[in-house]
Amino acid sequence: GAGVSQSPSNKVTEKGKDVELRCDPISGHTALYWYRQSLGQGLEFLIYFQGNSAPDKSGLPSDRFSAERTGGSVSTLTIQRTQQEDSAVYLCASSSYRGGRTDTQYFGPGTRLTVL
Amino acid sequence: GESVGLHLPTLSVQEGDNSIINCAYSNSASDYFIWYKQESGKGPQFIIDIRSNMDKRQGQRVTVLLNKTVKHLSLQIAATQPGDSAVYFCAEKGYSTLTFGKGTMLLVSP
Numbered sequence: 001g002a003g004v005s006q007s008p009s010n011k012v013t014e015k016g017k018d019v020e021l022r023c024d025p026i027s028g029h030t031a032l033y034w035y036r037q038s039l040g041q042g043l044e045f046l047i048y049f050q051g052n053s054a055p056d057k058s059g060l061p062s063d064r065f066s067a068e069r070t071g072g073s074v075s076t077l078t079i080q081r082t083q084q085e086d087s088a089v090y091l092c093a094s095s096s097y098r099g100g101r102t103d104t105q106y107f108g109p110g111t112r113l114t115v116l
Numbered sequence: 117g118e119s120v121g122l123h124l125p126t127l128s129v130q131e132g133d134n135s136i137i138n139c140a141y142s143n144s145a146s147d148y149f150i151w152y153k154q155e156s157g158k159g160p161q162f163i164i165d166i167r168s169n170m171d172k173r174q175g176q177r178v179t180v181l182l183n184k185t186v187k188h189l190s191l192q193i194a195a196t197q198p199g200d201s202a203v204y205f206c207a208e209k210g211y212s213t214l215t216f217g218k219g220t221m222l223l224v225s226p
Contacts, residue, residue: 031212041218042217043207043214043216045213045214048213050212056212056213101211102209102211104162105150107159109158109159110159
């Protein structure tokens with residue numbers, strides 16, 4: 001079956017520009033996560049959506065970062081006024097939700113963002 | 117704060133050897149742990165998980181061991197193959213989100 005997909009796979013932008021990154025989760029998964037992975041580093045949690053609940057935004061590094069999830073499916077991560085330190089791979093994951101807990105997270109291939 | 121970390125940043129083995137990747141965690145309340153494999157240019161791929169009520173779990177060529185006394189987690193890969201070359205992350209799952217360690221790179225020589 002189809003896994004998590006992300007677009008674009010690569011994005012090069014200039015400092016100060018806004019970017020939008022898209023995530024299509026696995027069909028039926030109600031939980032969706034965004035992570036950031038800097039070169040040679042582990043994954044840094046950004047934001048988590050579960051159903052119609054208010055998202056957990058505790059990992060967003062600044063108010064330049066925001067995310068939406070429309071219709072409980074597709075999600076868009078927006079970075080405004082990009083800075084060079086925003087350069088990283090942005091990973092999306094989704095999981096099912098059972099018994100009040102989230103299940104195993106499955107990751108997309110990521111979007112590599114380069115800010116010049 | 118709480119953290120999940122790895123002892124070895126790079127592990128080099130010969131094809132056919134057994135590999136052991138280690139991970140230390142500090143949150144004694146953690147009850148679920150996951151190992152992910154990440155190949156170059158790809159997202160992390162789920163390998164195996166274990167709950168805190170277990171101390172060992174086996175998959176295909178992989179075994180995860182959990183020692184709650186010393187808060188240590190390990191991933192054992194039997195008969196390592198070149199295709200196993202990747203970065204391996206342990207992750208600790210809270211209520212909903214994951215906390216990842218920095219990863220160990222496994223290099224397998226033919």
